[in-house]
Amino acid sequence: MPFTLATWNINSVRLREPIVLKLLQEEAPDVLCLQECKSPVDKIPTEGFAALGYTHMIARGQKGYNGVAILSRIPMEEVGDKDFAGLGHARHIAGRLENGVTIHNFYVPAGGDVPDREVNEKFGQKLDYLTDMRDWFHADKPQKSILVGDLNIAPREDDVWSHKQLLKVVSHTPIEVETLAETQDAGGWVDVTRQDIPDGQLYSWWSYRARDWDAADKGRRLDHVWATPDISNAGHSSRVLRDARGWEKPSDHAPVFASFDL
DNA sequence: ATGGTGGGCCACCCA
Numbered sequence: 001m002p003f004t005l006a007t008w009n010i011n012s013v014r015l016r017e018p019i020v021l022k023l024l025q026e027e028a029p030d031v032l033c034l035q036e037c038k039s040p041v042d043k044i045p046t047e048g049f050a051a052l053g054y055t056h057m058i059a060r061g062q063k064g065y066n067g068v069a070i071l072s073r074i075p076m077e078e079v080g081d082k083d084f085a086g087l088g089h090a091r092h093i094a095g096r097l098e099n100g101v102t103i104h105n106f107y108v109p110a111g112g113d114v115p116d117r118e119v120n121e122k123f124g125q126k127l128d129y130l131t132d133m134r135d136w137f138h139a140d141k142p143q144k145s146i147l148v149g150d151l152n153i154a155p156r157e158d159d160v161w162s163h164k165q166l167l168k169v170v171s172h173t174p175i176e177v178e179t180l181a182e183t184q185d186a187g188g189w190v191d192v193t194r195q196d197i198p199d200g201q202l203y204s205w206w207s208y209r210a211r212d213w214d215a216a217d218k219g220r221r222l223d224h225v226w227a228t229p230d231i232s233n234a235g236h237s238s239r240v241l242r243d244a245r246g247w248e249k250p251s252d253h254a255p256v257f258a259s260f261d262l
Numbered sequence: 263a264t265g266g267t268g269g270g271c272c273a274c275c276c277a
Contacts, residue, residue, distance in 0.1 A: 011277080012269055036277080038270065064270045065277095110277055122276095152277095208267040208277090252268075252277080 001099045002261045003074060004237075005031040007148035007223055008244075009107070009205075009253035013037040013069065017045045019247050023255060024052045027241065030074050031097070032255075035107035035150045037067030044069060060090035068093045068105045068149070076103075084132040085125060099262055101231065102142065106133075106149035115173045123170065126152070130179045137187030146260070147189055147226040150253065153180045156194070158201050159221035171220055189226035192258050196238035204240050205253045214246065225258045234260045 006029040010016050013034060024032065032054070037044060041061040049057070049071050058078045059069035066089045070076065079094035079102060091107040109126040117124030155177045157163040166172040184191070193202070203219025210216045227235050237259040245254045 009277095015269070036269090065275085112276090209265080211266085 001074075002259065003030040003097070003099070004257060004259040005029055005033065005103070005146065005148065005225070006241075006255045006257045007033040007035070007105070007150075007225060008255040009035045009150040009223060009251060011036050011038070011251045011253070013044055013067070014039050016249065016251060017048060019244065019249065019251070021048050021052065022247065023241075023244065024049065024054060024071075027255075027257070029257065030072065031076075031103065032071045033103065033105040033148045034069045034071070035067075035105070037061055037069050038064060039067055041069075058093055058095045060093045062090045066090045066107055068107050070095050070103060070105050072097070074098060082136065084136070085128040087125060087129070091129075100144055101260070101262065102145040104142075104145065104147040104149075106147065106151060108149065108151045108153070110152045111170045111176070113170060115168060115170050115175070126170075127175065127179050130176075130183045134179075134183040134186040137183065137189075142187050142189075142228050144231055145187075145228045146192075146231070147187070148224065148256075150222055151180065151224050152222050153177065154220040154222055155180055156221070158199075159203070161201070161203070161218040161220070166220075171222060184226065187226075188229050190229055190232035190235075192225045192227050192232060192235040193221075193238045193256060195232065196236060196258070202240065204256050206245055208252050223253055223256045225256055227260070231260065231262060234262050236261065
């Protein structure tokens with residue numbers, strides 16, 4: 001059963017319901033994983049999604065912050081969630097499609113401004129979140145699984161507009177890149193996006209604070225699609241829908257797509 | 263070096 005999935009940090013699912021519907025209508029992924037819904041689950045606007053065929057949804061939410069959801073037009077059962085690092089935040093949800101593939105949807109903490117856990121508690125929480133993920137995947141090796149989400153780290157030099165200028169900027173510091181690599185290795189995860197697009201600059205996020213995000217193009221690849229080795233070879237046709245960053249009332253993230261022939 | 267723009271929600275926190 002071949003299928004296409006997308007992952008998108010939506011920065012308020014209620015405010016951006018119109019562009020979620022636009023994405024579903026125009027691109028029609030089978031599965032859409034959202035992060036930063038910023039909504040209690042019972043206030044997510046599901047009717048329009050269901051009318052387009054996305055009748056399955058699993059989600060975790062809280063008022064005002066965080067929140068993750070998976071919309072699907074393929075039958076999907078809820079697997080559960082885990083409160084990594086004990087933060088009490090809605091940052092993870094997992095589901096299983098009827099083809100047996102498990103999907104983990106993550107919103108990793110952004111980590112604040114200063115890359116030093118001694119002076120910035122949020123940076124420590126980000127690293128702790130990732131090491132908790134690492135330990136969990138190490139203890140229980142995932143199989144037939146896909147991990148997507150806003151991991152808030154751009155690991156490669158060509159995942160950022162300037163490697164040198166971002167070395168001390170949270171999202172691209174060596175300690176974050178190393179910690180993310182440990183998490184990836186612990187699960188045996190393959191970076192499907194870079195398997196498909198091995199060379200060149202690739203971004204999924206552009207700050208709201210630029211005069212002209214498109215012309216300046218100071219982006220970072222914060223949003224990821226990983227798969228376990230038993231299904232990673234089935235992954236193909238990865239892409240970033242950069243156009244969505246220019247839609248009306250946009251998220252600062254663009255959706256990342258991948259397809260799987262399984 | 264600084265401040266720039268967004269969202270949630272009503273005083274700020276967060277990205």
